[in-house]
Amino acid sequence: MSQSSTITPNEKSDIRKEVAQHVSNWKGEEGNLIMILHAIQNQHGYVPREVAMELSREVGVTLGRIYEVLTFYHYFKLVPPGKHNISVCLGTACYLKGAPALINEVKSQLKVEEGGTTEDHEFHLDVVRCIGCCGMAPAMTVDGRTCGKVKPEDISKIIAETKSA
């Protein structure tokens, strides 16, 4: 995971600037750590280790404390997501209406595990809790676009569309 050796001094100064920006945006706000981490993840798609280390220096919180928070919450990712991200909803309504079959279909078509990324980094599969679209269960989101009432046989089409998009 440690990629610090591959980081150029230029990149390092970029990270420093970016973290300083996020921190100043939330300056003076009590309990701002989670909000800063959200901002970092929005920018990178995950929380890179180098950025977390820089954040630790900038705000004077130990890296352990930061990772304590990062690893506790499901929402924060520590590894880069794929080029395309598929999230299959496993809320109760979707579960009852066949989400497990959808997950199996995606897994077998893309040869990827839950929470994993394909070898070519094209697709990342997540299984998520309730995206709030229970009216159209079973549902999944592909790169933020929601697909409702999905059947296993629709999966290959959805994947093909995403690839060509």
Add this chain to the structure above:
Amino acid sequence: MKNWIRVGCDTGGIAAGADKVISALEAEKASQKLDVKIVRVGSLGLSFADPLVEVGAEGMPTVLYGNVNEVSAKAIATDHLGKKKLVEDCVVASRKRGTAIAQKVAYILVKDTASSGGDKTEYIQTSIVDELKRQGVEGVQVVRMLDAGIYDRGIVVQVLPSEVTYVDVKASDIARIVTETVKGAKVVKEILFSEADKQIRVVLRNCGIIDPENIDDYIAQKGYEALKKCFAIKPEGVIEEMKTSGLRGRGGAGFPTWLKWKLTREVQNPEKFVICNADEGDPGAFMDRSVLESDPHSVLEGMLIAAYTMGASMGYFYIRAEYPCAIARVEKAIAQARERGLLGDNIMGSGFSFNAKVRLGAGAFVCGEETALIASIEGKRGSPTPRPPFPSVKGLFGKSTAINNVETLASVPAIINMGGAEYSKHGTDKSKGTKVFAVTGKVKNAQLVEVPMGTTLHDVIYKICGGVQDAKPIKAVQTGGPSGGVIPEQHLDTPISYENLQQLGSIMGSGGMLVMDKNDCMVDVTKFYLKFCVDESCGKCAPCRVGGFQLLQLLEKISKGRGSLEDIEMIRKICVAMQKASLCGLGQTAPNPVLSTLRYFESEYKAYIDGGAVYARKMAKILAGEAPSPAAPAATNK
């Protein structure tokens, strides 16, 4: 401009294609030079018919269209607005239902709602058209509708604009409808549907009607008048009004709202906080998202009133990061309120100063728990702490804090406006008012419903939501999510109240209501919920961390056909230990799905034990959808 079109643009509507519908409408508006205002509104709650489009055209009744796509959007512009003709197979009938023909009949909607015997809608439509012709009536359009809002009542006919609705219409009634209703402006009493609408919209009063991103729309609906009224009646008056209303916390526990506010008010602390708990983690529930996306100002006004009553100076909306649309709309509402001086110093000249901020959750179910939620806003991991001290004494940043659920806060302005006494007319003795439920799962029409407390589960599922999908027999209803339990078919006539649901071994919870049909396996569903809780346990206390894991192991063992009757006894023991010894609500309630399925469906557990591996393999295939499902064992009565 007198013509308007409202398009439901909540997460559900957008996911179903509301944006495409708007583009299609805008294109038609431009090319046909239509004089119409297209507004983005929130959700009416009828998720099954998303995306929804409501049309108000001059000289025509207001009509709601469901499952609109680009083709029907074009038809709405061309036919509805251009030729005053309704669009076929899209109309969602009005739930208001009139009892007299006040205006000349212009449209007749038809729908066959019988669950068996083939769809006779088109046959009836042709028959009515023929009859109108035979009797020489002109200028009445007969339209097939998408949804009648009435189910299993044969042919349903609704005449517009008076919204008089007929049910169980036979071919022989058609001549009478034309002669008496269309020509004679009289109601045919024998077939009139006169049941009052079961739903009462208090929390959802503005949802799907106003533009959630426009404060003026909210103000036009008496918005922020309640706050003004509160400044006049002073905090004591507000508490008195809330006490009269009988409102109890809608997050699940049902603690009286007035008491929470009074206790927090009495604490001597110069700095106090109000938190709106919008961390709707219960899978299968989307009431809070819907309210925040459709009417954020009502929640903000509720928060202002709560803060004024308790003397708080700062409020936090704690919203799930998974709800980007809700977050954006709440942030916009806060910004607009600040611009209008409804947030900031000396609001409306009352001397009361208040500010609100948004904080994001990050996907931890346990953060729905008060003390964990507070830790999360403080920027820490969401571990709960023992109570006392209660948040009202020592909460956020060590200051006195009151946490209210979205629905509770959204109810507050409505209660102040209508008066506590009026609100308390709805509901039962101990559970007053209305409650919003998200009815999903194997239900025909998944949607949000708002009903007075005391309505039966049966009415909600069958009369409002149309019963079970594909007309299968129902097995049970699950309420309260992973902290709740199942209510089997034989108890569906129970009036909904905090006490009744608890007595049946479930809870009210935040309002998720999941319908399960005869093919759903209760052992499997229980495993699903338990996995959820085990995954979400923060690991701080042993009863929850270890107990949940052990329960799951035992359930896995049983569902592989390797269980024994002793295992069931052990499951019961662990459940009791978890309930008694866990630190927070998550651990205390995690055994609920297990205990309640054991209470009503022990036979399904025993089938696994008796049937062994052969049975387990057979069930696994059925659950994976690889084999047809047989009739599942019946519920054990208790």
